[in-house]
Every structure is written in C-alpha cells, then in structure tokens.
C-alpha cells in the first residue's frame with residue numbers, strides 16, 4: 113500500500129514537472145487566470161469548426177466533439193477542457209485553462225497551438241500531368257483512414273455537342289499507402305473537363321477544371337471539284353482537337369494533251385480557307401490531291417483524292433508517258449533533246465535532271481527533288497555532291513542549268529561541267545529519263561513543273577542507231593546466204609551418194 117502511494121506521488125511530481133516544462137512557450141490562447149480553473153471558454157480556433165455541444169463555456173473535463181466542413185478534418189475530433197499550473201504566485205499555484213485532444217490511441221494530449229480544419233486530401237497543382245487524352249494527378253491523404261473508397265471522375269465541363277463528342281470518364285487509382293495517382297485516360301483533346309475526387313456517396317474532396325492539350329486533326333473527309341470555277345473545295349475541319357491553323361495540300365497534275373508534263377505543287381493555306389484554284393492544263397488533265405489539316409499539335413492524317421478536269425473524257429492510265437527521243441548516239445554517249453521553255457511568270461532558269469531509270473515513281477520524286485538547301489529532310493539527291501556517282505543506282509544528277517526562252521535542241525551527254533551540274537556522257541546499256549524542270553517558290557508554296565523525255569542507250573553498237581542497224585542487217589543477210597549455200601552443197605552431195613549405196617545392197 114505504501115509502495116503504491118509512493119508511486120502515485122512520483123507520478124504526480126513527474127506530471128507537474130512536465131507541465132512546468134510546457135510553460136517555456138506561453139500559450140497565447142490562455143484565456144482567464146483564476147486560482148482554480150473550473151471551466152474553459154469556447155476555444156478561438158478555426159471559425160469553421162463545429163462544436164458539439166455548442167456552448168460559450170465548457171466545464172472542466174467535459175468532452176467536446178469537433179467537426180469540419182465537407183472534405184476537411186480537425187487534428188482531434190474529441191477535445192476536453194482542463195487546467196494546468198501556470199506559475200506560483202505568492203506561494204500559491206496559478207492555474208490556466210487548457211484544452212486536451214484525444215489522439216488515435218485514445219491518449220489525451222495538450223493542444224499547444226491553434227487548430228485548423230485540414231484538407232483530407234492534398235493535391236499539389238505542381239504534379240498535374242495533362243496530355244491531349246489524359247489527366248493525371250498525384251494525391252496525398254492527410255488522415256490514414258479518411259480516404260478509403262475514394263473515387264475520381266472526369267466530366268466534360270460543358271455538355272458535348274456534335275461533331276465534337278466527349279464522354280465522362282471514371283478515374284483509375286494507383287496508390288501506395290497514403291499517396292497515389294488518379295488517371296483519367298481516353299479523354300478528348302482540347303476539351304474542358306471538371307475533375308472531382310469524392311468519397312461516396314457525395315463528399316467532394318477535390319474539384320478542379322482542366323483543359324486537355326490539342327491533338328492533330330482528323331483527316332479531311334469531303335473534297336470536291338467545283339466544275340464551274342475549276343476550284344478544289346473541301347469541308348472545313350471542326351476545331352474538336354484544336355484550332356485549325358491551316359491546310360497542307362500536295363497537288364500533282366498531269367496534262368492529258370502533253371504526255372510528258374507533270375506539275376507538283378505543295379502549299380499551305382490558312383485555316384479559314386476552304387478552296388484552292390487548280391492549275392489549268394486543259395480538259396482531261398488528271399489531278400491527285402492530298403490534304404491534311406494542321407493544329408498547334410501538328411499536321412493530321414492526309415486524305416488522297418483523284419480528279420479529272422472534265423469527267424466526260426475517258427480514263428487515261430495514271431502513268432506518265434514521257435516524250436520519246438530519237439536521236440541517240442551510243443558511241444558518243446549523247447542524245448539530242450528538243451527542249452521547249454516551260455512557261456511560268458518571271459522564271460527563266462530551267463534545270464535538266466537525269467535519272468537512270470524509267471520508273472514512274474522515281475520520276476515523281478526526282479521532279480520534287482531539291483537542288484537548293486530548301487528542305488534538307490526531303491532530298492532524294494544532293495546536286496552539289498560532285499562528281500555524281502553512277503555506281504549508285506538508279507542515279508540522279510543535274511545535267512544542266514539553262515536560261516530557256518525559245519525552243520532549242522540540247523545535246524545531253526556532251527561532258528560540260530559547271531557549278532553543281534555535270535552533263536556526263538550517257539552510258540550504253542542504261543535506261544534514261546531526263547526531266548526539264550522549273551521551280552517556283554513563294555512563302556506559302558513551292559511548285560515543280562517538269563517535262564520528261566525517256567530513252568534507252570542500246571549497248572554493244574559501234575555506230576549510230578539506224579546506220580548500225582542497217583549494217584547489222586546486211587551482215588546478217590550475207591551470213592544467211594552463205595549458210596544456205598553451204599547447206600545446198602552438202603545436201604546435193606548426199607543425194608548423189610545414197611542411190612549408189614542402194615545399188616550395192618541389191
């Protein structure tokens with residue numbers, strides 16, 4: 113019994129020692145100072161607190177329940193009024209009122225500073241990750257059990273309307289302990305979403321408005337040729353995935369009248385424009401048009417269309433038929449091309465490109481090839497590379513640069529060399545395509561107009577084509593005659609011999 117009493121005394125002494133220590137930092141919230149506090153004033157903490165019971169004074173040891181608005185929690189849900197010795201004045205202890213809070217383990221702790229309603233869920237705006245189709249946010253739960261069963265929802269901020277569709281999406285949760293990430297994926301680009309994290313049934317823990325990033329637009333779906341104006345028209349793309357900044361067009365035109373004529377245009381028009389005048393190359397000309405929309409995120413997928421300027425004209429094969437070249441000299445390695453200037457306002461400088469193939473698709477890329485360092489990434493060949501390398505097949509090279517104003521006969525393969533070009537001798541046994549080209553650049557477009565000539569340099573002939581053929585034929589004829597003569601001689605001798613043999617047998 114005496115031992116128990118001693119232990120109690122010791123504990124009391126310890127408590128008073130501990131409370132005395134707590135006085136180093138005087139609580140500004142200390143209310144009245146009476147000799148023996150029997151009651152406390154309602155605490156002046158966060159004004160959002162709701163107290164139950166709700167009173168002006170609380171009796172000593174009276175338990176009070178604290179609560180906060182939706183989405184918030186107090187550090188202690190149960191508090192009670194108490195008192196402690198503040199100082200000794202004239203030999204008597206001076207008491208002050210204090211509040212104690214009950215921690216999760218049920219122990220009462222002295223509340224030293226002011227208390228606030230604390231957000232249950234902390235979401236740091238610095239961790240938001242927004243793309244064109246997803247929203248990600250990292251969260252931290254301030255109270256270990258308060259976030260159980262939490263969910264997230266991403267709803268379009270305004271109801272979506274055609275043609276831009278957006279649906280509400282449930283967020284997916286990934287959590288480790290008191291931290292985690294919510295992700296809403298498969299969202300529409302360039303759309304406002306209201307993101308809420310809530311505890312079912314209806315406690316909102318977090319709410320924010322986001323806009324997803326822009327994406328590249330869908331491909332244009334409608335394109336037609338206006339038969340009256342001869343213009344190409346298309347249906348404007350909707351701004352669902354971003355504001356349409358412009359349209360990129362690639363137009364390839366082939367003239368029905370001039371088989372070797374090819375014109376390729378690349379241009380970009382403003383997003384507010386929905387038509388483009390096609391270059392005129394007479395009735396029956398064929399056009400291949402590809403078009404893409406452009407947003408801040410870049411160019412979208414391309415639509416490909418084919419037209420004929422006058423649909424009543426019967427279908428021509430899409431393949432280009434180049435002009436034929438008759439005057440070829442395999443021995444000298446030359447061919448004579450009848451060149452005519454390609455008309456275009458102001459431009460006189462024509463280029464003569466040579467490619468050692470008859471392949472039509474190589475032809476198109478050759479016509480588009482850039483001799484100027486204009487767009488380095490799309491260069492099928494580099495004309496400033498010298499000497500040109502014919503062992504890389506099919507080889508393409510710049511043979512000449514001409515100021516063409518009147519028709520002229522040009523000797524291809526005469527060996528002339530200059531700044532960036534080389535009119536190299538033609539090699540027997542190869543197929544050739546020569547392209548006379550005019551390039552026209554403007555800030556918004558580039559146009560390549562080409563006229564093609566195709567021929568083959570026949571191998572193994574010493575003389576010019578027709579003379580060689582004639583000599584060859586004469587030699588062949590003589591040979592045939594000789595063989596026929598020998599055969600006749602042999603056969604006639606055999607006929608004389610056989611009858612004798614028959615006689616001998618008899």
Ligand SMILES: *[C@@H]1O[C@H](CO)[C@@H](O)[C@H](O)[C@H]1NC(C)=O
Pocket residue numbers: 238239240249250292293
């Ligand atoms: C969000 O949390 C994930 C997973 O913990 C982490 O990989 C990512 O870096 C965090 N993001 C930010 C912006 O802190």
Ligand SMILES: *[C@@H]1O[C@H](CO)[C@@H](O)[C@H](O)[C@H]1NC(C)=O
Pocket residue numbers: 382383384
């Ligand atoms: C291109 O469009 C923008 C806005 O879309 C406009 O401000 C600008 O004037 C347009 N330019 C032309 C040449 O139409």
Ligand SMILES: *[C@@H]1O[C@H](CO)[C@@H](O)[C@H](O)[C@H]1NC(C)=O
Pocket residue numbers: 394395422423424425
């Ligand atoms: C297109 O074809 C029609 C006949 O169907 C013809 O009358 C018209 O002249 C042609 N247009 C052109 C530009 O050749």
Ligand SMILES: *[C@@H]1O[C@H](CO)[C@@H](O)[C@H](O)[C@H]1NC(C)=O
Pocket residue numbers: 360361362378402403404414480490
């Ligand atoms: C036009 O052609 C170039 C390459 O020649 C290509 O990079 C671009 O995407 C094309 N544009 C369209 C609208 O097809």
Ligand SMILES: *[C@@H]1O[C@H](CO)[C@@H](O)[C@H](O)[C@H]1NC(C)=O
Pocket residue numbers: 471472473474
């Ligand atoms: C033409 O060239 C293209 C690309 O260089 C190649 O894919 C195709 O097979 C060639 N066609 C022929 C008939 O050689």
Ligand SMILES: *[C@@H]1O[C@H](CO)[C@@H](O)[C@H](O)[C@H]1NC(C)=O
Pocket residue numbers: 483484485486488494495496497
């Ligand atoms: C062409 O090649 C030369 C040397 O190989 C190089 O200096 C030049 O930059 C190239 N030009 C282009 C347009 O790529």
Ligand SMILES: *[C@@H]1O[C@H](CO)[C@@H](O)[C@H](O)[C@H]1NC(C)=O
Pocket residue numbers: 501502503504
């Ligand atoms: C031509 O190209 C071949 C193969 O790429 C290479 O081996 C050769 O050295 C080149 N010749 C010249 C003169 O550049």
Ligand SMILES: *[C@@H]1O[C@H](CO)[C@@H](O)[C@H](O)[C@H]1NC(C)=O
Pocket residue numbers: 461513514515
């Ligand atoms: C073509 O004419 C321009 C002037 O109009 C001149 O500067 C250029 O050197 C000429 N080119 C050739 C290959 O004659």
Ligand SMILES: *[C@@H]1O[C@H](CO)[C@@H](O)[C@H](O)[C@H]1NC(C)=O
Pocket residue numbers: 470541542543568
């Ligand atoms: C040239 O073209 C003919 C057919 O037009 C083909 O048989 C031949 O193989 C080609 N020659 C070369 C060297 O490509």
